[in-house]
Amino acid sequence: MITGIVRSSVRQYVVRQLTKPHSACFVNHRMFSSHENVLEKAKERLSQLTEDPGNEAKLKLYGLYKQATIGPCNTKKPGVFDLVGQAKWNAWYRLGDLSQVEAAEQYSQYVSDLVGEVSSAAKSDTTPVNYQDLLVNDTKGVRIITLNRPSKYNALNYQMYRDLIDAFSSAASNNNVNAVVLTGTGKYYCSGNDLTNFAPSDSLTPQEMASAARLLLRDFVDSIIDFPKPLTAAVNGPAVGIAVTTLGLCDLVYCSERATFHTPFMELGQSPEACSSFIFPKIMGYSKANEVLLLGHKMTADEAFANGLVTRVFPDEQFEEKVKEIVDQIGSLPPMSLRKSKELIRGLETSFLKDVNDKETLLLEERWQSEECFNAIMKFMQRKI
Known part of the structure; x- marks a missing residue:
């Protein structure tokens, strides 16, 4: 259960970990300002999540954001004992040659879907x-x-x-x-x-x-x-x-x-x-x-x-x-x-x-x-x- 301080910290963690721009990302991010606003608006909507969306959702968000800001995966696969690193690498690598613009659009749509699901659930709870x-x-x-x-x-x-x-x-x-x-x-x-x-x-x-x-x-x-x-x-x-x-x-x-x-x-x-x-x-x-x-x-x-x-x-x-x-x-x-x-x-x-x-x-x-x-x-x- 994610509530109170825990809920807030998880939300901040999700936003920070899945959307923070690394130094390498900033260079590429400025190169395609045409979809910069799409990502920024999606990040703002992501902050509306009040509950942890789950590991599967977080990995998908991570992969799409890396693809949108850097492009196809260009790093070496982590070692066999780095299970978290491998999961994140796979989420990014499996996107293949998906363009940065398409990745940004998919990222934005997925954020909207997640926020919409949470909002609908909240409305249905009496x-x-x-x-x-x-x-x-x-x-x-x-x-x-x-x-x-x-x-x-x-x-x-x-x-x-x-x-x-x-x-x-x-x-x-x-x-x-x-x-x-x-x-x-x-x-x-x-x-x-x-x-x-x-x-x-x-x-x-x-x-x-x-x-x-x-x-x-x-x-x-x-x-x-x-x-x-x-x-x-x-x-x-x-x-x-x-x-x-x-x-x-x-x-x-x-x-x-x-x-x-x-x-x-x-x-x-x-x-x-x-x-x-x-x-x-x-x-x-x-x-x-x-x-x-x-x-x-x-x-x-x-x-x-x-x-x-x-x-x-x-x-x-x-x-x-x-x-x-x-x-x-x-x-x-x-x-x-x-x-x-x-x-x-x-x-x-x-x-x-x-x-x-x-x-x-x-x-x-x-x-x-x-x-x-x-x-x-x-x-x-x-x-x-």
């Missing part, structure tokens, strides 16, 4: 939507999604699920967003599902409610499985249920030392979700995963770290500062390299995870309609009153 219970902020190429329902401990209602799907979808298609960080407001990261989601409806039958809930949960989990960019969870406090299970689908998980991780599925007459039936045994081993998923064992931050669910634990008073450092670090890394590497690491499991998600949500649909689940939820809610 600013974050203001959601009711989510805060979405794009900073330095990283989208920070904050669950913002602190009075309910950031419990997820149906609308928050829909909004999270939308926030992930728009981040995936936004060229200015290279990674996402998910966190929470207040003392909790997320207390799981808002149990009012299970309240009877006057307009829907229990079967219709269960089916709609299954599809929404399936689509939400799929949106995380399919998310093509690095996804980091910054767990600022206790996490419950879906807030715990989705951590296994994140690429990095950082938490405060006061965070806890609790999945009381059996207590609520339900079953695992968000592919935790596969991922938790994979990272924790069957014995520990069963203790967490079947017995509802609440893990501490250190325990979650020891069992592979969490990447690192930070002292609570340093958590925000450390998360900011992580955001800045992610923002400084090459975005396409991050995406391609994530695809390599996760890609082989994507279809399988979606199958697991489908099976889990089908079982949950069945459980939600059972008398056992209804009685367990009523007992839990009465205990909370």
Whole structure:
């Protein structure tokens, strides 16, 4: 990601390295002033680039500029170990006998194409939507999604699920967003599902409610499985249920030392979700995963770290500062390299995870309609009153 000072320095570097006239170039440049203005105007447009155009584009610009200012390549090919020098030499040499005037015109046209592509991409990228219970902020190429329902401990209602799907979808298609960080407001990261989601409806039958809930949960989990960019969870406090299970689908998980991780599925007459039936045994081993998923064992931050669910634990008073450092670090890394590497690491499991998600949500649909689940939820809610 190229932002701030880095973006400015890269832009200056591209312009300086690809268009600076060397002493030999100046002599020839003055000899064909007929296209001097073409090159100068192209150099001015090149300064409008706000992102690194990539090595292929930079090499093409380099070759065309050398051809336009000097003519056909007249230098010896660099040694075999000078890989950068060889790449630049090849970009110039392959232009053959292309005239300086034609090279200048091609250089100018290519600069216009590059600037136009960036401008079009910028216009197509939309600013974050203001959601009711989510805060979405794009900073330095990283989208920070904050669950913002602190009075309910950031419990997820149906609308928050829909909004999270939308926030992930728009981040995936936004060229200015290279990674996402998910966190929470207040003392909790997320207390799981808002149990009012299970309240009877006057307009829907229990079967219709269960089916709609299954599809929404399936689509939400799929949106995380399919998310093509690095996804980091910054767990600022206790996490419950879906807030715990989705951590296994994140690429990095950082938490405060006061965070806890609790999945009381059996207590609520339900079953695992968000592919935790596969991922938790994979990272924790069957014995520990069963203790967490079947017995509802609440893990501490250190325990979650020891069992592979969490990447690192930070002292609570340093958590925000450390998360900011992580955001800045992610923002400084090459975005396409991050995406391609994530695809390599996760890609082989994507279809399988979606199958697991489908099976889990089908079982949950069945459980939600059972008398056992209804009685367990009523007992839990009465205990909370």
